[in-house]
Amino acid sequence: MDHAIWADGLVKRFGETTALDGVNLGVRTGTVLGLLGPNGAGKTTAVRVLATLLRPDAGTASVGGYDIERQAHQVRQLVGLTGQYAAVDEMLTGAENLLLIGRLLGMPRPAAKQRARELLSDFDLTDAADRAAKTYSGGMRRRLDLAASLVGRPQMLFLDEPTTGLDPRARSELWSLIRRLVSGGVTVLLTTQYLEEADALADEIVVIDHGRVIATGTPDELKAKTGSQTLAVRPEDESHLPLVTAVVGELTKSTPELQGSRVTAPVTDPAVLPAVVRRLDDAGVLVTELTLRGASLNEVFLSLTGHPAEDGDGDEGPTEGSLT
Amino acid sequence: MTAAATTAPPPAELSPRVGLAEGLRQTMTLAWRTIVQVRHNPWELGDFSIQPIMFVLLFTYVFGGAIAGSTGEYLTFALPGIIVMNMLFITMYVGTGLNIDLTKGVFDRLRSLPVARWAPMAGRILADQVKQAWSIFLLLAVGMILGFRIGTDVASLLAAVGLMLVFALAFSWVSVLVGVLAKDPEKVQLFGFTALFPVTFVSNVFAPTDTMPGWLQKFVEVNPVTILADASRALMLGDETTGTQWHVASATTPALQSLLWAAVIAAVFAPLSVWALRRRV
Ligand SMILES: Nc1ncnc2c1ncn2[C@@H]1O[C@H](COP(=O)(O)OP(=O)(O)OP(=O)(O)O)[C@@H](O)[C@H]1O
Ligand SMILES: [Mg+2]
Secondary structure, eight states: EEEEEEEEEEEEETEEEEEEEEEEEEEEOOOEEEEOOOOSSSSSHHHHHHTSSSOEEEEEEEEEETTTTTTTTHHHHEEEEEEESSOOTTTBBBHHHHHHHHHTOOOOHHHHHHHHHHHHHHHGGGTTTTSGGGGGGGHHHHHHHHHHHTTTTSEEEEEESSSTTOOOOHHHHHHHHHHHHHHHEEEEEEEEHHHHHHHHHHSSEEEEETTTTEEEEHHHHHHHHSSEEEEEEEEEEEGGGHHHHHHHHHHHHHEEEETTTTTEESSOOTTTTHHHHHHHHHTTTEEEEEEEOOOOOHHHHHHHSSOOOOOOOHHHHHOSSSSO | GGGGGGGOOOOSSSSSSOOOHHHHHHHHHHHHHHHHHHOOOOOHHHHHOOOOHHHHHHHIIIIIIHSSSSHHHHHHHHHHHHHHHHHHHHHHHHHHHHHHHHHHHHHHHHSSSOTTTTHHHHHHHHHHHHHHHHHHHHHHHHHHTTTTOOOOOOOHHHHHHHHHHHHHHHHHHHHHHHHHHSHHHHHHHHHHHHHHHHHHHHSSEEEEGGGGGGGHHHHHHHHHHHHHHHHHHEEEEEETTTTTSSSOOOOOHHHHHHHHHHHHHHHHHHHHHHHHHHHOO
């Protein structure tokens, strides 16, 4: 199979912290890989290693067939990177920021200006083009940063939590932009904390936690493993709980969980919901809550690891402030 | 978000490294960027234009009479040293700018591009040289208006300017180190100026060494600021002031000593800075 990105046993330590603990992953050319994980899982570290910003302590990786350590310069020519935090020069205007990147990539001045104009209009920044980036809102900076990574029309795009801090409209526009880039042949490595986002964009998902890959598969495969959605039913009368549990268990073919006076269960087949309604109605059970919602990352974690996703920064990272 | 978001076909062959000409072009682009930043940030422009002029005016008219008995004579003595002092203060912007790039992630963005590894640093230092040249020119012009006269020839003046630029080049590495070690840009300024004030004021920039207590003279005499100020005075004033209390020594010795100091500073701080930078990123 043709892999644009390939990593084999990547290890990266920061002092006591092992940020990457033998990560393997492969991204086929022209597809999107979603790197999914909670805070401190090692997503940013993985992206930085693959973008040649950090040297791994062990393991190898290649991008576009080029070794990230020995052929870093070639890798840099292929990759456009958008880091987790917008990296724009606040003292320059939006247009100058993009012009700078274009010039650094070797474009002649008129071509770099033209490209900057195109991208500014694509990212809805034309009106702000000649304002210093320090006057931009968080979302505008984010969009400028994304535009900066596209100046050189890269074959590969590394996006570290690209939609964090964007409003819903900007988020859905970014999603369609990513889809359009992929249909044009670009390979995308995208990190996210949201299963929903990985589900919407990724051809394949790699779930990492504590620097280790804990699951790999297509969104459907992962959903099959974890239940894509969660059904929650709360009967008005608590004495109906056993009956509700039995009905939900039978229809979802799973063992429902009891959270207070609420019964929850993973659901893969959407037809379950009307069936549950019918059965409970027939049995004369009144419900105060009946919902079907997307599985949260937490639930995916729970089912993958057996432990809820915890804040990795809290127990491992350098903690700021102290208990007094 | 429309047409611009498409890709070009992959280049047939990717070059394995940045050529020298390409790296120099990138350096120019990055220097351009630093100069454009100044245009958007008049506050910085004021720092290396208005502030030194204030210094010249302050020392000439407020203290000059008391120190030298005549403001005109004092200006002649002090201006070359004030230019040296100002030069050292301006180098701090190399560290401040670098620190902003490091804390805002711009440095990482530059490193992720196929850009020569040395270009970001070279671009900053090149831009610093432009700022330095501008400041020297400005201070000389203001000095001339107030009555300062070059007592030598154009070649000596250019030698003085060249000497200062070489020293600035070396001293930039001190600024780079501060910029890499400091947590945020404010700390660069704070630390830089706290260190620079004693070094620049405990020199013979504002008063002749022999007016100071003996223990202080020892420090003042080896202070590179004194040495560079001596060299600049000699190259700019020549024999004009010989015979007055502001005796000007020959240029050769202090000029060579300045170059030696520059070499030592660069030899110590350039590797240290590069090492600190490697650790930080
Ligand atoms: N420069 C560094 N120095 C020390 N520790 C670091 C450094 N960078 C990352 N770490 C640690 O490595 C671990 C992984 O961090 P990383 O930033 O890769 O996580 P992440 O998955 O991107 O998290 P988030 O969702 O919060 O962005 C964390 O425990 C973090 O504290
Ligand atoms: Mg991260």
